[in-house]
Amino acid sequence: MTELGDGTRCVHAGLADPVPGTPLLASPVFGTGYHLGHPSYGYGRADNPTWRALEEAIGSLDGGECVVFPSGMAAISAVLRTCEGRLVLPSDGYFVTRSYVQSELPWLEVVEVPTAGPWPSFDGVGLVLLETPSNPGLDVCDITALAAEAHAAGALLAVDNTTATPLGQRPLQLGADFAVASDTKALAGHSDVVLGHVTCSDPALAARIRESRTFSGSVPGPFETWLAHRGLGTLDLRLARQAANASAVYKVLSSAPGVTGLRWPGAPEDPSHALAARQMRRFGGVLTFCLPSAAHVDRFLAASSLVTGATSFGGLHSTADRRAQWGDPVPEGLVRLSAGCEDTEDLVADIRTALSTLDT
Structure with a gap:
């Protein structure tokens, strides 16, 4: 069989x-x-x-x-x-x-x-x-x-x-x-x-x-x-939507002013993609990127309706976590974003709106 x-x-x-x-x-x-x-x-x-x-x-x-x-x-x-x-x-x-x-x-x-x-x-x-x-x-x-x-x-x-x-x-x-x-x-x-x-x-x-x-x-x-x-029982379904959302969010973040250090192994542009593609069967919904400061992260989260500030990842709801606040030796503005299972178009639109407030 x-x-x-x-x-x-x-x-x-x-x-x-x-x-x-x-x-x-x-x-x-x-x-x-x-x-x-x-x-x-x-x-x-x-x-x-x-x-x-x-x-x-x-x-x-x-x-x-x-x-x-x-x-x-x-x-x-x-x-x-x-x-x-x-x-x-x-x-x-x-x-x-x-x-x-x-x-x-x-x-x-x-x-x-x-x-x-x-x-x-x-x-x-x-x-x-x-x-x-x-x-x-x-x-x-x-x-x-x-x-x-x-x-x-x-x-x-x-x-x-x-x-x-x-x-x-x-x-x-x-x-x-x-x-x-x-x-x-x-x-x-x-x-x-x-x-x-x-x-x-x-x-x-x-x-x-x-x-x-x-x-x-x-x-x-x-x-x-x-x-x-x-x-x-729904892991396969959830991962498929989360990965699709991560891919769409990656494209938005890759051209957003003020965003640096963007990483997602599922993107062909990512430095780890070739190795990840050889040993991973599929990619997930977690991305990492940097905003200029902790204050920028706070503004991003305040302006978003769908991305919630939370320290876990992999859930149904999209979340973002500024890792430096917990003791990780990373830049103050580093964000770990976990793409959830929302409709892709809604999540992309929400993140575009939140990013646009960082220039004002």
Whole structure:
């Protein structure tokens, strides 16, 4: 049987075999204790049927064994704790990841490298973490080549796949050992869930990550897990509209006075496009650009009716976030814009109007 399309896989991923008279999507299971005798379910901190349904769904999209967590940071911290040896991190990736390592894993020797490189020798390295496209700069690195170099040196390689999503990029197929993501963003997609996951290429690694979740107590709520599974069903549709909107917004921003540093890997003009097109299956809705100052960003948001100031991305609604306000080492006017699912013509018209106020 040929592989099913993205939309079909999203709609049907993680569903149980049909039983007459039962719901299409099972309700969340809230139990903390279970009648003993089942091979998996005995206590709510160790396992839950609702988690397993979403894990099966995401794992089928990522191409590995998935373990869900209560947030993206819980997921990535579980991966970071597997490091035995030096740790290589992106210097331009999500800044909270670097902050976590400095605060909670101070014994690790850390090497920080820009996503675009150049990358150092991986001798003596235990774990290499990539973030591609990076957040918020949207630079891209070659997963296949870096995975081969890491494995040759005896290191594991993880990819923060939050920006790309499992439909946009499959790091495990490209050689990664871990694909990790904040499912708070596009996967759940409705700005009402905080969740994350790790998908592993090796069942032994997945067992290690699952054990870490149990021991640390970093377990997701069944209701949030169920909501994410429900949201996953429309991921293909949402990404298609978001990417179309991002492409249209890119064209507007590329000719707008005062806009600099515009990045979106889906644009042929983007410096990362050639590499991104080789390893990504599709592009998402996140763009990055700079306005002259924080005050210009405030004016842009005040003048927009459809773009809301918010610090997450990947949701139904278009949002914009001035990243410097949270501690990212970026220019004061750098904006990460997440194109939502509004009608393209409406969003473009709204952004044109908001940009026009910056010259007055």
